[in-house]
Amino acid sequence: xxxxxxxxxxxxxxxxxxxDVQGMTCASxxxxxxxxxxxxxxxxxxxxxxxxxAHVVAPEVMSADDLIETVRAAGYDAALPVPDAPPRxxxxxxRRRLIACAVLAVPVIAMxxxxxxxxxxxxxxSLALATPVVTWGAWPFHKSALVNLRHGATTMDTLISLGxxxxxxxxIVALVFGDAGMIGMRHHWTLNLVRxxxxxxxxxxxxxxxxxxxxxxxxxxxxxxxDASSALRALAEVGxxxxxxxxxxxxxxxxxxxxxxxxxxxxxxxxxxxxxxxxTDGVIVQGYSAVDNSVITGESLPVEVVPGSSVVGAxxxxxxxxxxxxxxxxxxxxxxxxxxxxxxxxxxKSRSQDLANTISGIxxxxxxxxxxxxxxxxxxxxxxxxxxxxxxxxxxxxxxxCALGLAxxxxxxxxxxxxxxxxxxxxxxxxxxEAHRIxxxxxxxxxxxxxxxxxxxxxxxxxxxxRDALLTLAATLESASEHPIARAIVAAATxxxxxxxxxxNVPGRGVRxxxxxxxxxxxxxxxxxxxxxxxxxSLVTAADTAAAEGASVVFVxxxxxxxxxxxxxxxVAPNAAEAIAAFKGLGLRTVMVTGDNRSAARHVAQQVGIxxxxxxxxxxxxxxxxxxxxxxxxxxxxxxxxxNDAAALSQADLGIAMGGGTDAAIAASDLTLMRGDLMLxxxxxxxSRRTLATIRGNLFWAFVYNVIxxxxxxxxxxxxxxxxxxxxxxxxxxxxxxxxxRAYRPGR
Numbered sequence: 001x002x003x004x005x006x007x008x009x010x011x012x013x014x015x016x017x018x019x020d021v022q023g024m025t026c027a028s029x030x031x032x033x034x035x036x037x038x039x040x041x042x043x044x045x046x047x048x049x050x051x052x053x054a055h056v057v058a059p060e061v062m063s064a065d066d067l068i069e070t071v072r073a074a075g076y077d078a079a080l081p082v083p084d085a086p087p088r089x090x091x092x093x094x095r096r097r098l099i100a101c102a103v104l105a106v107p108v109i110a111m112x113x114x115x116x117x118x119x120x121x122x123x124x125x126s127l128a129l130a131t132p133v134v135t136w137g138a139w140p141f142h143k144s145a146l147v148n149l150r151h152g153a154t155t156m157d158t159l160i161s162l163g164x165x166x167x168x169x170x171x172i173v174a175l176v177f178g179d180a181g182m183i184g185m186r187h188h189w190t191l192n193l194v195r196x197x198x199x200x201x202x203x204x205x206x207x208x209x210x211x212x213x214x215x216x217x218x219x220x221x222x223x224x225x226x227d228a229s230s231a232l233r234a235l236a237e238v239g240x241x242x243x244x245x246x247x248x249x250x251x252x253x254x255x256x257x258x259x260x261x262x263x264x265x266x267x268x269x270x271x272x273x274x275x276x277x278x279x280t281d282g283v284i285v286q287g288y289s290a291v292d293n294s295v296i297t298g299e300s301l302p303v304e305v306v307p308g309s310s311v312v313g314a315x316x317x318x319x320x321x322x323x324x325x326x327x328x329x330x331x332x333x334x335x336x337x338x339x340x341x342x343x344x345x346x347x348x349k350s351r352s353q354d355l356a357n358t359i360s361g362i363x364x365x366x367x368x369x370x371x372x373x374x375x376x377x378x379x380x381x382x383x384x385x386x387x388x389x390x391x392x393x394x395x396x397x398x399x400x401x402c403a404l405g406l407a408x409x410x411x412x413x414x415x416x417x418x419x420x421x422x423x424x425x426x427x428x429x430x431x432x433x434e435a436h437r438i439x440x441x442x443x444x445x446x447x448x449x450x451x452x453x454x455x456x457x458x459x460x461x462x463x464x465x466x467r468d469a470l471l472t473l474a475a476t477l478e479s480a481s482e483h484p485i486a487r488a489i490v491a492a493a494t495x496x497x498x499x500x501x502x503x504x505n506v507p508g509r510g511v512r513x514x515x516x517x518x519x520x521x522x523x524x525x526x527x528x529x530x531x532x533x534x535x536x537x538s539l540v541t542a543a544d545t546a547a548a549e550g551a552s553v554v555f556v557x558x559x560x561x562x563x564x565x566x567x568x569x570x571x572v573a574p575n576a577a578e579a580i581a582a583f584k585g586l587g588l589r590t591v592m593v594t595g596d597n598r599s600a601a602r603h604v605a606q607q608v609g610i611x612x613x614x615x616x617x618x619x620x621x622x623x624x625x626x627x628x629x630x631x632x633x634x635x636x637x638x639x640x641x642x643x644n645d646a647a648a649l650s651q652a653d654l655g656i657a658m659g660g661g662t663d664a665a666i667a668a669s670d671l672t673l674m675r676g677d678l679m680l681x682x683x684x685x686x687x688s689r690r691t692l693a694t695i696r697g698n699l700f701w702a703f704v705y706n707v708i709x710x711x712x713x714x715x716x717x718x719x720x721x722x723x724x725x726x727x728x729x730x731x732x733x734x735x736x737x738x739x740x741x742r743a744y745r746p747g748r
């Protein structure tokens with residue numbers, strides 16, 4: 001993101017500062033930090049909750065320490081990124097806390113619920129076991145509640161902290177000042193409050209149970225959210241890690257030396273051997289080869305390169321040795337630009353706050369007010385303080401949003417497990433929130449609609465020449481070449497290949513050799529003309545037709561005559577047409593967005609029934625196409641498999657990656673198809689819609705449960721211990737409802 005893009009005046013001489021932000025527990029935290037930073041003079045900041053980073057454009061006179069102090073003043077923490085430091089694993093931190101709390105909480109809950117386990121002094125043991133859970137285990141909730149309190153805000157964490165603390169503190173009061181601390185005390189299972197026994201019961205099991213349930217939900221959420229930041233790391237892995245530089249040896253010659261990619265500078269010349277990645281963007285100085293650019297451009301066919309041709313970093317050299325002069329390094333390369341687009345998409349994407357947090361933002365203040373009203377009302381009615389406080393505690397416990405907290409992650413987990421069984425991986429609630437609103441499905445061609453592998457498209461023999469003989473001759477000529485087109489022709493041959501002698505590769509033209517004692521050649525039409533051979537009109541027509549369908553054409557000569565034409569192309573993937581029909585059945589418009597040429601793209605689109613074609617689109621333009629569709633008010637799903645698709649996948653409302661694609665595409669997506677079957681994308685949309693419907697159902701019933709239960713507790717008809725059990729039951733109901741997704745079958 002340039003300074004001009006964010007509105008900073010050039011004369012301000014801005015700088016870009018990245019910060020790692022810690023302590024955020026929800027999207028509102030990121031919004032709060034962003035608001036604080038943007039209040040600083042000349043600062044434009046964007047805070048990403050998913051990646052836990054802040055991207056700040058600030059005046060040159062401002063230091064990173066100033067920004068860090070501003071973040072800390074907001075109640076959070078920040079630091080400059082540590083180079084090569086492993087990413088912080090928040091899911092692992094929560095998992096450790098969850099396991100420790102569960103080990104301590106299980107005996108507390110068991111003793112409270114099973115009278116046979118209530119040995120003399122059991123209540124004091126419960127206090128000892130519950131204390132670490134309510135203090136250390138629930139500390140993230142307490143800290144978040146305090147931070148939000150400083151800003152006059154309340155969240156789910158506020159109610160969790162208040163409810164568990166109330167149950168814990170009131171239990172201690174009952175132990176110390178009431179009958180609950182007497183050795184030999186047992187819990188009395190009564191539904192309603194007994195007005196003269198308010199200090200005869202303890203509620204540690206309610207406190208520790210709430211904490212464990214909520215930690216479980218946070219762990220599931222952290223696992224899915226953590227993956228959002230992996231896209232940029234995956235992009236970093238695509239490029240070369242080392243480069244072979246050509247150095248002047250001082251004697252008029254040159255030597256090769258391998259150095260880390262960071263040592264490469266603009267103007268340096270480097271060597272790329274067959275099978276190696278091109279280290280950075282550059283221009284060919286020496287050598288002839290075919291370069292596979294599919295990782296960047298999406299073009300399925302390798303591109304012939306000669307001295308003067310441009311190449312891009314991370315593309316793969318397939319055949320000859322190349323010497324390349326670097327024209328861009330580091331942040332200026334096309335790969336780095338794609339990475340910036342991915343980061344921009346992740347940071348700028350509208351990530352609506354979780355539905356449970358939205359409900360809690362309204363619900364929590366109401367609950368706190370009702371608890372206080374309950375306390376005051378019973379005191380005014382003449383009840384003793386013990387009963388009034390116990391009734392108020394019942395309101396807090398029964399309303400603790402455990403079920404609300406579990407509504408999304410449990411449905412996400414059940415949906416994800418079912419998705420994995422179907423071959424679909426679902427990441428994050430964002431996919432579920434957006435799936436039902438999708439109106440347009442944009443998709444890449446190569447590796448998505450097509451198989452992404454070269455195969456023989458058509459064999460057209462010349463008059464008097466047999467088809468099988470033509471294929472055998474072409475395969476024999478190409479058997480000595482490592483070019484992907486050559487490998488496809490050789491793979492198609494079934495007959496034994498004759499002997500090959502005097503093989504010669506003519507860069508950019510073709511090959512020639514002696515086959516079974518006769519001169520033969522294969523290559524372009526121009527190569528045939530150079531050899532003095534006439535190309536019949538019938539073969540020219542066949543070649544033009546194949547080229548219009550996106551195929552690469554190889555002319556084959558046998559002696560002094562043309563034997564025919566063999567064309568090679570990327571075939572339409574199985575079920576692609578069925579998948580497009582399924583999208584249309586869901587009311588979705590389909591758009592192909594590809595780097596391939598227009599004729600090839602239109603031919604494939606006609607085969608499968610695509611509504612609209614955007615061809616010859618560069619990586620940055622794929623991102624722009626998605627934004628253009630969104631600017632028209634459309635909710636867009638993007639399906640792709642390459643690094644060139646990563647930015648568009650991140651920008652799309654719903655990113656869907658083919659599982660056989662690159663790590664960068666998979667990491668940037670919301671859904672990943674584990675098999676190369678486009679029909680799974682339609683199934684993924686159906687499953688996502690069903691999962692979101694389940695989440696909404698969970699939230700509805702959890703909220704209705706609170707609406708019904710809170711008045712009962714406020715009127716004094718609900719014991720806090722039973723309130724805790726009812727709270728647990730609501731959580732069980734939510735989990736059970738979510739588990740119904742395991743039996744879901746998308747109709748076809």
